[in-house]
Amino acid sequence: MEQILANGIYLGAQYAMIALGLTLIFALMNVLNFAHGQMYVLGGFVTYTFYGQLGWPFVLALLASCLTLAVLGALIERFLFAPVIRRSSREESTMLLAAGLAFFFDAVILLVFGEKQRGVPKIVDGVFNWDFRLIMPYDRILICVLAILSIVSFILFMQYSKTGRALRALAQDRTAAQLMGVNVAQYSMIGFALGAMLAGLVGGLLVTITGVNLGMGGPTSIKAFMMVMIGGAGVISGAIAGGIILGFLEAIGLAVLSQYGDITYLLIFVSLMIFLAIRPQGLMGKPWG
Amino acid sequence: MIQWTGLAVFLMAIFIAVPSFIAAAGRSDLYYTLTAVALLSIASAGVWLTFYIGRINIGQGAFALIGAYVSAILVTKAGMSFWLSLPLAGLFAAGVAVVIGVPILRLRGVYFAMISLVLTQVVTLTALALPVTNGAKGITSIPLPGGVSILGLTLVPDFATLENPRLAFYYAACVLMVLTFGAMYRLVNSRLGHLCRSMQQNEELASSIGVNISYIRVIVFAISSFLGGIGGAMFGSIAQSVYPSSFQVADSVNFMLNCFLGGLGYVFGPMLGTLVLYFGWDLLFELGRFQLLAYSSLLIILMLFLPNGLLSMRLPGKKGTDK
Numbered sequence: 001m002e003q004i005l006a007n008g009i010y011l012g013a014q015y016a017m018i019a020l021g022l023t024l025i026f027a028l029m030n031v032l033n034f035a036h037g038q039m040y041v042l043g044g045f046v047t048y049t050f051y052g053q054l055g056w057p058f059v060l061a062l063l064a065s066c067l068t069l070a071v072l073g074a075l076i077e078r079f080l081f082a083p084v085i086r087r088s089s090r091e092e093s094t095m096l097l098a099a100g101l102a103f104f105f106d107a108v109i110l111l112v113f114g115e116k117q118r119g120v121p122k123i124v125d126g127v128f129n130w131d132f133r134l135i136m137p138y139d140r141i142l143i144c145v146l147a148i149l150s151i152v153s154f155i156l157f158m159q160y161s162k163t164g165r166a167l168r169a170l171a172q173d174r175t176a177a178q179l180m181g182v183n184v185a186q187y188s189m190i191g192f193a194l195g196a197m198l199a200g201l202v203g204g205l206l207v208t209i210t211g212v213n214l215g216m217g218g219p220t221s222i223k224a225f226m227m228v229m230i231g232g233a234g235v236i237s238g239a240i241a242g243g244i245i246l247g248f249l250e251a252i253g254l255a256v257l258s259q260y261g262d263i264t265y266l267l268i269f270v271s272l273m274i275f276l277a278i279r280p281q282g283l284m285g286k287p288w289g
Numbered sequence: 290m291i292q293w294t295g296l297a298v299f300l301m302a303i304f305i306a307v308p309s310f311i312a313a314a315g316r317s318d319l320y321y322t323l324t325a326v327a328l329l330s331i332a333s334a335g336v337w338l339t340f341y342i343g344r345i346n347i348g349q350g351a352f353a354l355i356g357a358y359v360s361a362i363l364v365t366k367a368g369m370s371f372w373l374s375l376p377l378a379g380l381f382a383a384g385v386a387v388v389i390g391v392p393i394l395r396l397r398g399v400y401f402a403m404i405s406l407v408l409t410q411v412v413t414l415t416a417l418a419l420p421v422t423n424g425a426k427g428i429t430s431i432p433l434p435g436g437v438s439i440l441g442l443t444l445v446p447d448f449a450t451l452e453n454p455r456l457a458f459y460y461a462a463c464v465l466m467v468l469t470f471g472a473m474y475r476l477v478n479s480r481l482g483h484l485c486r487s488m489q490q491n492e493e494l495a496s497s498i499g500v501n502i503s504y505i506r507v508i509v510f511a512i513s514s515f516l517g518g519i520g521g522a523m524f525g526s527i528a529q530s531v532y533p534s535s536f537q538v539a540d541s542v543n544f545m546l547n548c549f550l551g552g553l554g555y556v557f558g559p560m561l562g563t564l565v566l567y568f569g570w571d572l573l574f575e576l577g578r579f580q581l582l583a584y585s586s587l588l589i590i591l592m593l594f595l596p597n598g599l600l601s602m603r604l605p606g607k608k609g610t611d612k
Contacts, residue, residue, distance in 0.1 A: 026399065080589065084592055088596035088597055089554075089597050092340075092345055092549075092553075093549060093592065095345065095402075095545070095549065096545075096588070096592050097589060099545075099546055100589040101589065103581060103584065103585035104586060104588075104589060107585055110578070110581065111582060222410065225403045225407075226403070226407065228403070229400065229403050229407075233399050233400065263414075266414040266418060269411045270411060272407060273389075273393065273407065276393070276396060277392030280395055280400055281400070
């Protein structure tokens with residue numbers, strides 16, 4: 001029981017971080033970022049290169065991941081999403097662009113890093129063992145704590161900094177924010193960069209535990225979509241709640257139903273559909289977001 | 290008048306020019322590609338129709354998989370003729386769409402998009418779990434479609450006895466495609482099409498002037514899934530096998546991309562989009578490991594310059610025909 005709870009918290013914290021980036025981008029630009037999973041994989045590979053290959057300290061490698069993805073996110077917003085949103089007659093067109101980007105990142109990752117599974121040396125050795133009731137390697141605990149710290153600092157940033165306030169205003173009402181003197185184009189770019197940076201950060205954190213490979217991008221995007229749906233699209237607290245709920249469902253399902261194979265996911269998907277049929281806007285979303 | 294000439298030219302092209310060109314060039318492998326394009330464009334037409342009522346549908350892979358399995362099970366287990374199982378597969382997919390659609394069509398925007406994406410996963414996992422679908426091993430060695438004859442007159446020959454079943458499949462797929470797009474064109478210009486357009490613009494407003502929106506969106510979703518089921522069933526018959534991985538999330542996404550690429554405002558958009566995407570991918574095969582890179586870069590560039598689809602490109606001096 002303790003083990004399941006601990007696994008749930010561990011999974012939930014990392015899922016919540018992935019979902020945060022996705023929901024932020026969605027809230028600001030109404031873009032469903034299909035390439036989010038690929039950004040996460042890219043972040044993992046950057047950390048792998050700097051920490052695993054070049055032998056930099058882990059923290060510096062993590063910063064490099066964040067920086068790379070943030071710059072990439074900013075460039076993508078400025079040169080791809082912003083012009084397409086301006087020119088297109090239906091805003092769903094950005095989905096094609098996002099899917100194209102997902103393919104593009106896959107191709108780049110394939111060419112630069114290859115299709116092999118990559119891992120890095122452990123950052124901390126040893127296993128925490130509480131009387132065989134709760135077994136958890138120290139590095140997982142460290143990553144979990146780091147993830148929770150990042151989530152907390154992200155919330156504080158959104159709540160109390162000037163940029164965060166501008167971003168929240170933008171998410172609430174684009175036109176009104178513009179009338180209040182918010183530089184919409186600039187803050188859209190910052191928001192997108194921030195979302196991409198979160199994806200890179202999670203990728204960098206998780207590469208120390210699960211490693212990273214090319215095929216992780218797509219499934220990660222789907223999981224992130226599910227978390228965002230559970231909590232409500234475009235709501236930050238909803239994304240966190242969705243991530244934690246999915247983490248716990250998975251931990252419990254895998255522990256209880258492991259002998260039935262893939263049935264855990266089938267059950268999660270079906271219950272998600274039933275849940276959304278009853279409450280279409282998720283836990284905390286605005287109706288018809 | 291121009292429309293009829295266009296139609297005649299198109300029919301001549303697909304039924305006479307393309308086969309004779311392929312025979313002359315000796316590239317009979319192209320039949321498979323073109324058949325796939327025709328079938329995928331049928332399923333994409335379904336996706337396009339749900340776009341027409343303002344829903345982003347990333348779940349067509351689910352219905353294509355359902356159709357493929359229903360047809361495969363009917364043919365292998367019940368010994369039914371493929372041509373009878375084809376409409377049944379479509380109807381079964383439509384039935385599933387009605388049952389699922391009643392609750393989930395209440396969702397809009399990204400919520401519907403994401404739940405339809407999840408739907409593809411649900412169907413794949415169900416196919417893995419159910420005994421009748423034979424799990425991950427799938428259903429293999431499905432017999433080729435048999436013949437159909439009425440009063441001794443052979444309407445469709447037995448595919449297994451033909452010397453070139455590829456050509457037969459090509460014709461069958463093209464006939465289906467022409468019928469589908471003919472029906473789509475008719476539907477879009479009918480009363481139902483007008484109602485759909487009103488829903489695409491504003492559902493509340495449409496509802497307030499007496500459009501039964503919940504009825505229409507279920508009907509449209511059922512038609513869309515019917516097309517998905519037909520396309521999937523035919524695909525399974527060509528491949529002579531169905532696996533849970535025959536239609537995945539990536540296929541669902543591709544169906545949607547076909548619609549976007551062709552243009553959401555044009556009935557024939559999905560056909561063109563499928564042709565360009567599928568053929569483009571095949572043509573870029575020459576580039577080896579740079580295939581995906583070139584393909585995705587082209588997608589992004591197309592999106593940058595023609596965000597409303599290929600058909601939004603206007604010939605100078607020609608009056609646009611918005612459909």
